[in-house]
Amino acid sequence: MxxxxxxxxxxxxxxxxxxxxxxxxxxxxxxxxxxxxxxxxxxxxxxxxxxxxxxxxxxxxxxxxxxxxxxxxxxxxxxxxITYNSNRIQLGVYEKENWLRRALLKSVREVFTMLHQ
Structure with missing residues (x-):
């Protein structure tokens, strides 16, 4: 070194x-x-x-x-x-546990609303 x-x-x-x-x-x-x-x-x-x-x-x-x-x-x-590896995927300053959960919840709500119209 x-x-x-x-x-x-x-x-x-x-x-x-x-x-x-x-x-x-x-x-x-x-x-x-x-x-x-x-x-x-x-x-x-x-x-x-x-x-x-x-x-x-x-x-x-x-x-x-x-x-x-x-x-x-x-x-x-x-x-x-921003850092990446197989366990960590950030979106801007947000950790994947935060943004992915929000995205999935929004998708589930949209599908549920669409199916029940």
Whole structure:
């Protein structure tokens, strides 16, 4: 692994793929505004057991710390807001459990109304 300082020193610009889960309360089922200075788990967590594991949000926070500690400013953290895998399909900011349920309920109501006219 190339140290963050070496990487940022040898490149004109660096892009780091971050994640929303580095922020405190990022798991809430709501849309929230995340600012550059919003509290991060890695900065506010005091639980020694949790700090000792390499949980995804903590690992991403530590990666961001490596960039910040370089003292350079030629890097950017991007946080893609939509992710996909076989268990997770988002529609904008909505998790599939929310939008799919609504779509199915609407379809069932439409069919029921059509059949009973």
């Amino acid at each position: 190339v140290p963050a300082y070496t990487y940022t020193a040898s490149a004109s610009a660096a892009i780091h793929c971050g994640a929303k889960v580095v922020f405190v309360d990022s798991q809430k089922d709501c849309v929230e505004i995340i600012l550059r200075y919003s509290p991060r788990l890695v900065d506010v967590c005091t639980d020694p057991e949790y700090l000792s594991i390499d949980e995804y949000g903590m690992a991403k926070g530590r990666e961001e710390n490596l960039l910040r500690e370089t003292g350079r400013t030629n890097w950017t953290i991007i946080r893609p807001y």
